[in-house]
Amino acid sequence: MKADDPNIKWVEEPKLGLSGKMYAPMFVQGLATTFKHLKNSLQGKAVTVSYPEQEPQFDNPLIYRGVHRLNKDSQGRVKCVACFLCATACPAHCIDIIGIESPWEDREKYPESFTIDELRCIYCGMCEEACPVDAIELTSLYNLTGRSREEMIFDKEKLLSVYDATKDTEPMRSPGMGGAV
Amino acid sequence: MIEALIKIAIVIGGLMTAAAYFVLLERRMAAWVQDRVGPNRVGAPLSQLNKSWKDLRLFGLGQPAADGVKFILxxxxxxxxxxxxxxxxxxxxxxxxxxxxxxxxxxxxxxxxxxxxxxxxxxxxxxxxxxxxxxxxxxxxxxxxxxxxxxxxxxxxxxxxxxxxxxxxxxxxxxxxxxxxxxxxxxxxxxxxxxxxxxxxxxxxxxxxxxxxxxxxxxxxxxxxxxxxxxxxxxxxxxxxxxxxxxxxxxxxxxxxxxxxxxxxxxxxxxxxxxxxxxxxxxxxxxxxxxxxxxxxxxxxxxxxxxxxxxxxxxxxxxxxxxxxFDQLMAFAWKVMLPLGLINFVAVAAIDQFRTISGNTSPGMDLLCVAVAWVICIVAWVGISFAGPLVADNRPRADLNPFDIDSQI
Structure with a gap:
């Protein structure tokens, strides 16, 4: 492309005013901005969260995507119907379900085993969206740690225990579908 | 001899310590200016000595030592x-x-x-x-x-x-x-x-x-x-x-x-x-x-x-x-700082000479000299900022033919 190409639009730099030419006023302006932030920080208005002592505050914990949980219904049974929609939706292929015939009247199948590899998960929330019975949900637990890879593969009992631990602080998102809350 | 050695020890020791702690200060200042907290954790690791003691933070004053050990190891x-x-x-x-x-x-x-x-x-x-x-x-x-x-x-x-x-x-x-x-x-x-x-x-x-x-x-x-x-x-x-x-x-x-x-x-x-x-x-x-x-x-x-x-x-x-x-840096040195320095040199010499000739050493004379120096400073500053602007448009120019523009690039 040549410089006389009609498609090129030539933009002129804005002309500097007196303070711009003299440079010093602009410098004072910059220094004033820096000083304002310095003063604010020294007054304790820094935005940093001192993590282990201070927990981060979420605007809305209900839409945070942290560790998964498997919800229970009002009778304390796992809500999952082993339909594999979450495992199909999962882009990271981290959900592994073995479904067998259900002992209960109200559904045909239930998961004998339900494991999520939390290290493989990308926390996109697609499983939550795919689930037709709101059985799998993402909680706002963000500080997920473990000492081995095996430890980070959560099985059904672990996922149900996450539900027990978080059901009071985080109600199920659609109680109208027969949730416990 | 001993006196000189003591002074050397004080200066080198003081400078090295100061340099280490200025690094910490610099990091804290950077953090404060950017609305952060900065390194404030490393202090006295007392829990390493005795499990029941708590670590002291001391506003991150242990950071320079930690940095030094890190660099050396x-x-x-x-x-x-x-x-x-x-x-x-x-x-x-x-x-x-x-x-x-x-x-x-x-x-x-x-x-x-x-x-x-x-x-x-x-x-x-x-x-x-x-x-x-x-x-x-x-x-x-x-x-x-x-x-x-x-x-x-x-x-x-x-x-x-x-x-x-x-x-x-x-x-x-x-x-x-x-x-x-x-x-x-x-x-x-x-x-x-x-x-x-x-x-x-x-x-x-x-x-x-x-x-x-x-x-x-x-x-x-x-x-x-x-x-x-x-x-x-x-x-x-x-x-x-x-x-x-x-x-x-x-x-x-x-x-x-x-x-x-x-x-x-x-x-x-x-x-x-x-x-x-x-x-x-x-x-x-x-x-x-x-x-x-x-x-x-x-x-x-x-x-x-x-x-x-x-x-x-x-x-x-x-x-x-x-x-x-970089071109602004060089322009600043040669087109702004150098003339200003020369003007200052001439002004100082002239004011000094004026003072010697007048033979007046009263405080009023001091004030007059300072006032003249400041007036010269402001006039020179304004003059230089109009004569040698730092902003140079070094893009290829539209009014030149393409061959010239290519050679400019």
């Missing part, structure tokens, strides 16, 4: 493609030059007799060095060698670009630096830093007031010589990944970083001594050549406070101003 990697001898020589030479500068820079006034001998002790490693400023200048030019050697020996294009930029910058800004000092030397008639301070203490007029133009020129040039933002083109992390010390690691990198802080500290010392009256402060320190113990200690305290404030300013400026483009 890190693998010191020498790439295969470097010139080994020069690669080792570069950090050593830059640190030695930076430390040697402090041989002639006083860190106080004078201590009364009776401490070690019956002689009063001058608080400078080599007292009575009549050419102090010359030594400082000579050693600060040697610092350029460290940078160039580092960049050359690294055999890496980014390092070499950084070193080249650095040499051009340091050589260009040595001129305004010298011109800024020239006015002070003219006014005091001495190259001895101690005499320059005494001259300001006796009149009570710091040279920042009587030679404002010289002060601005020297201040800006000192920033450039210390390679601090907005003049940190030798390093500029975003463009050159650290410039001349890109290939360095471990203790060699530490030497470069310490030398950089020493340059900044030396620049602050010079700014304070040449233009802010050194250890002098009105009504507190007195001006006589033989102070008592209280005054002698007050003078050291005043000097250190002033230097600390100047260093704080250095650190604040770092986050206030973006870096110059």
């Amino acid at each position: 890190k693998e010191e990697y020498t790439p295969a493609h470097v010139d080994k001898r020069l690669f080792v020589l570069a950090p050593i030479s830059i640190l030695v030059a930076a430390l040697a500068t402090f041989a002639v820079i006083p860190f106080g006034s004078i201590l009364p007799p009776g401490l070690l001998s019956d002689e009063p002790i001058a608080l400078v490693i080599s007292p009575g060095a009549g050419v102090g400023m010359l030594v400082v200048f000579a050693l600060s030019s040697i610092a350029v060698y460290g940078v160039i050697l580092g960049g050359w020996a690294s055999n890496n294009k980014y390092s070499f670009l950084g070193a080249l930029r650095s040499s051009a910058q340091l050589i260009a800004y040595e001129l305004p630096l010298g011109l800024g000092i020239l006015g002070v030397i003219l006014a005091t008639g001495s190259l001895d830093l101690d005499k320059i301070i005494s001259a300001q203490a006796e009149t009570g007029w710091w040279f920042a007031f009587t030679q404002p133009l010289g002060f601005f020129v020297f201040f800006v040039a000192a920033f450039a010589e210390a390679a601090r933002l907005p003049f940190d083109l030798p390093e500029c992390e975003q463009e050159l990944i650290g410039g001349y010390h890109t290939e360095y690691s471990g203790i060699k990198l530490l030497l470069f970083l310490v030398a950089e802080f020493l340059h900044m500290i030396a620049a602050s010392f010079l700014i304070v001594m040449l233009f802010f009256g050194g250890w002098h402060f009105w009504f507190i320190t007195g001006a006589d050549a033989n102070p008592g113990w209280v005054q002698a200690i007050l003078r050291v305290a005043v000097l250190m406070t002033k230097i600390f404030l100047v260093i704080l300013f250095f650190m604040l400026v770092r986050w206030s101003w973006p870096r110059f483009r």
